Amino acid sequence: MKVTIKDIAREAGVSVATVSNVLNGKGRVSAETAERIQRIIAEKNFVPSTLARGLKNKNTQLISVIVPYLKRGNFEENPFFWQLISGVEMGTKDHKFNVMLTRVEQDNDLSFVQMHNVDGLIVVGIDADSELYRSILALKIPTVFMDSYIDQPGLYQVHNDDLLGGYLGTKHLISQGHTKIVLVVGKLADRGVDFQRLLGYKKALAEAGLAYDARLVLENGGSMLGGYHAAQKLISLPEKVTAAFVLSDIGAMGLIKGLYEMGKEVPADLSVVGYDDIFYSEYTIPSLTTIRQDIFKKGKMAADLLLAQINGEPVTEKNILLPVELKVRASTAKIL
Amino acid sequence: MKVTIKDIAREAGVSVATVSNVLNGKGRVSAETAERIQRIIAEKNFVPSTLARGLKNKNTQLISVIVPYLKRGNFEENPFFWQLISGVEMGTKDHKFNVMLTRVEQDNDLSFVQMHNVDGLIVVGIDADSELYRSILALKIPTVFMDSYIDQPGLYQVHNDDLLGGYLGTKHLISQGHTKIVLVVGKLADRGVDFQRLLGYKKALAEAGLAYDARLVLENGGSMLGGYHAAQKLISLPEKVTAAFVLSDIGAMGLIKGLYEMGKEVPADLSVVGYDDIFYSEYTIPSLTTIRQDIFKKGKMAADLLLAQINGEPVTEKNILLPVELKVRASTAKIL
DNA sequence: AGTAAATGGTTAAACCTTTAATCAAAACTG
DNA sequence: CAGTTTTGATTAAAGGTTTAACCATTTACT
Known part of the structure; x- marks a missing residue:
């Protein structure tokens, strides 16, 4: 059925620990062995299961974008959100992270975060006075807030000016x-x-x-x-x-x-x-x-910031303010 | 830290198996015990880990929407996709399924499916002649194709007329x-x-x-x-x-x-x-x-069809054709 | 040559659930 | 009352991976 680390180990004539080591670049394994294992992995098209990994490591390479409940239509109607999410997706892709899209309804049900062991959250336009906000903070997982202007030091936030x-x-x-x-x-x-x-x-x-x-x-x-x-x-x-x-x-x-x-x-x-x-x-x-x-860029920025947070990398500035620009087109004119 | 089934079991003075049984409505457990366990679960806000579950059961309550590579911009620009995805999200939510959004680039990299043990796929507008299509079929997991008109019996497909x-x-x-x-x-x-x-x-x-x-x-x-x-x-x-x-x-x-x-x-x-x-x-x-x-409905239909497929429920019609309708507005006029 | 250090591995436990197999006690049978 | 069934639970294995603790060789040092 699905090829596991065991299959690779058997094929290569080594223990699973060794395969795991080459997978993660840890431990000590000779160049030849490593190469042989790599070859077999590629050959058999083996992909380590995030499930098993996550169980051990507590990380799933999965983040979630939370868009607070908006009445139906409003959300799909505004390309703003989609550009944003698209930016997030782009920002995470290179890092082998995947994006879950979750619309949280009025019930503020965030159980999917625990269920899926989501590594981090990107939250768009939330009110600091809401129940949802408090629930999110209570989760105590890496989070980036966008367009929220939450007046609380230490939070990771991204805004445009x-x-x-x-x-x-x-x-x-x-x-x-x-x-x-x-x-x-x-x-x-x-x-x-x-x-x-x-x-x-x-x-x-x-x-x-x-x-x-x-x-x-x-x-x-x-x-x-x-x-x-x-x-x-x-x-x-x-x-x-x-x-x-x-x-x-x-x-x-x-x-x-x-x-x-x-x-x-x-x-x-x-x-x-x-x-x-x-x-x-x-x-x-x-x-x-x-x-x-630049909405797309904002999404990408948020993703970068979140991944840095997840990986425990130091960031120079937790509160990012992106520029805006006036685009003059045809809908405005001098008054006569 | 995170509350696990063990914590619940200890608190309730039973084995983890018993807790698992009430969680899944299986096995035999007395009414009182069940109730007590339920109470503690609610109290401690316990949510079973999909990771551990998936490891055992091979299902993750996670589906993925695949949008074939389009040059950047085109994808975000067309609200069509977003309405679709929104429909999918809506269709899965009630069934406690979550949606992963994945843009597949030219490399046709579908490894996220194995990584995350995705339960099913919804694929939008794919060419039956493409490498990507073949890769998807090779995955052998429940899939619904939308707007693809693939001429192959047995596939689950949704189109508008x-x-x-x-x-x-x-x-x-x-x-x-x-x-x-x-x-x-x-x-x-x-x-x-x-x-x-x-x-x-x-x-x-x-x-x-x-x-x-x-x-x-x-x-x-x-x-x-x-x-x-x-x-x-x-x-x-x-x-x-x-x-x-x-x-x-x-x-x-x-x-x-x-x-x-x-x-x-x-x-x-x-x-x-x-x-x-x-x-x-x-x-x-x-x-x-x-x-x-009705794009939203199409998305929801696809979700329903996929979930039925995942759950092994019989469906009367695998190939769904939704209606279309002419909306006459102001951009057309009688020729003079 | 004898000891110390480096090299290349292996073993086994742990992560959180599910589930088949098992078991003890209670409730029926006739 | 002895035997059988039902009830309500428990035990242990399994699923795929990581990792700390070990271990056996080989290499280096004096």
Whole structure:
């Protein structure tokens, strides 16, 4: 059936310990023996069982990406997550690690971690105030948090510079003469990614001597449909706004669509800035001005950081802040 | 450290065998004892190790989704895959199975299957003529093929009715008066998804008494960029075409963008039909007429089929054909 | 030559479960 | 009451690998 280390040992006329030693480059084994064993391994296409290994060593070469529960659709809809996961997969592949994808529902069931002896966790966008967060910490296994802004020293975290992103997007609009700028956010909290971007938004306003108006901040615009609905809210605002900064590209797409259906043109009637620079942003009509964050790279970074943590390697910086960049395209224009 | 079956046994004052028995509902154990053990298990939050279990039983509650190598970007770009995987994840979750995501590169390295003792495989869009396909079969583990149209009885396969899809999209355009219809495909082969759709395209043409013209079939249009380039090819065609049927929504988005940049309007100058009905298709401008396939459901179906296979349950039909549907939106219009 | 050190291995226990085989006690039989 | 069946458990082996502790040769040193 399945070829085991025993088969190799028998074939090579040595003990299993010796085979194990050449497998792991440990112990003492002569060059010839090692070579012979290697040859037989290749010949018989032997792959050591991670199960048996893990049982002994407590490691499984398996990490898990946890995406907190989002209502169905939202998750699949946003390429952001997929690019991220793709980056993680890429980052682990070279190190012979595999990635398990696990969507944790409201029950916060993390039993798969113990079941599969997962070596480490990458957690995306979690609230430090949640039950899930506490459960994850209780696991006491190597973990990297992404896009979570958890205010606790010692944690491994990866972010893009969201404050800067919020600032750049807003500043760009201001530089085009806009003064009434709607900010469309997913969920407003006193921490997290959107909060940081809001800080950047405020900073840019303040720098330009513009007053911050909380009524211009529209919530629940994180999804396509959310952005679409935000269009109506935006139109019915008492003051006349000339620009919108939507904190996700898919939200921006929804918003533009909503405006379009109400006869408003982008950017003629309203300038729109998105956030993320997903693949589609270049291909929408009009193409989307947005804040670019290298999502793929972020995923890869998180993987690197996690593997370093798992292998007990020292890292210079546990808290990584990646750059963002303003991509000016066709959805924003100077005010007349 | 980690709580094991031994800890439970000690606490309950029984042997580990007894604990194992209540865990698996086997053997004979009195109601009281069983209850006491259950209580302690819950109390101590004990989860049996899949590693140890798998070592004994040869099953790991782990399946893997294999996406054949695609050039980077293409994979993350197409929400199709993600919806699919999301469906798979959903389909396995209830059965306490977990999903490993594995991108197989050109090296066709499937060693992770043996390493992790993966219980089953879901393979997306593979060519029956490839090395990878042969390697997968050689594994001799439960497998479901999706979107592969492998002409071999006994295999578990899931498809949408691609021939019908090709037919419906073409017929829709013909019904609007179009006679010169470009077909933009990913890769033309003598089998597979695109081939089936091509068959449908031809069928609709034949039915309408229109001649099939191979020059109207444009290749390499499966990605966004591919669709974008297809726009130029389309324009420079000797005959004047009035419609395009692009066999992926993202390709259609690219095409529309390409046309737009060359001053051509959709649907005024050219009608466009896409394929897949991904999330964005409703939000593009103009919204995209497309062939809807329930991708999420397809993923879930594949998962169900795989689990049935793994558990040795009888299935009535190994070869599942799911329906497709024409969604008429704004990117197609009657010819003047 | 006699001892010490290096070389190339082997043995056996451990990791955590499952399960077939076994056993003792209790509950039935007639 | 002696024998049989049922009940409720236990023991021990097995699954594939790693690794510390050993051991027998060979080589090096004075």
